Amino acid sequence: MLRHLFDGLAGKLPGQCAVCRAWPAQPVCESCAARFGQPQPRCRRCALPVPPGTIDCGRCLREPPPIDACHATVGYGYPWAALITQFKFHGQPGWARTFAELMRGAPGVQAAIRQADVVVPMPLSRERLAERGFNQALLLARGLDSHKANPGVLLRIRHTPAQTALDRDGRLANVKGAFAVEPSLEASVRARRVVLVDDVMTSGASVFGAAAALRQAGAADVAAVVLARTDVPA
16 A cells, blocks of 8 residues: 555655654655554545445435545544644645655555546635645645646635534535636536545535535536545544
8 A cells, every 4th residue: 555655755865754753764654654554444435434344434325425435545643643734734845745655555546546537636715825825735636646636627715714613514514605616617527537635534524515516517426535534523
């Protein structure tokens, strides 16, 4: 699973592992990536952990989300939560390369990217983009496939408050109507296979809202690829 992480970083000057502090090492050494990045059974529609042999979780059976598949690379816990915080909130976009390599090694991700006609990063509002200085989802999407990544397809047409303190119903209401497909680019998704890319998935509200907008524009298949997934239903 994790071989692409190390092959992709070959030739880079050695540094210190951000997890175990081993020296010399890649940003996340092979030992730590193997220890903390092992795949686990996940619901095919929302990527929550499920018992072995289970395909869909109970919630997705009751309320099927507007995506055909969701692939999560790691759980949003130690050490990934802290590393993603550095990437996302502390101006360290260089983590995108390491994370994209890790994502490529996760089950189902390479096939989803290969089969996709277009790879669409989750968009940020103007306010959020100005605050952070870059869109972390766009950097991940370009790391997964720079030729298919298209940041112009999906628009965030309404700035929404941070989701952190909201429950699932609140998150769903918060992002309702927040996404739309750029009218001039609807042909790029109509009857096409689309992969959405994001860094962290909690309740799935944002990913599902974006997927619904793509469906409305005529996308034939919508999958999601996320770096980390919270392991407790929100």
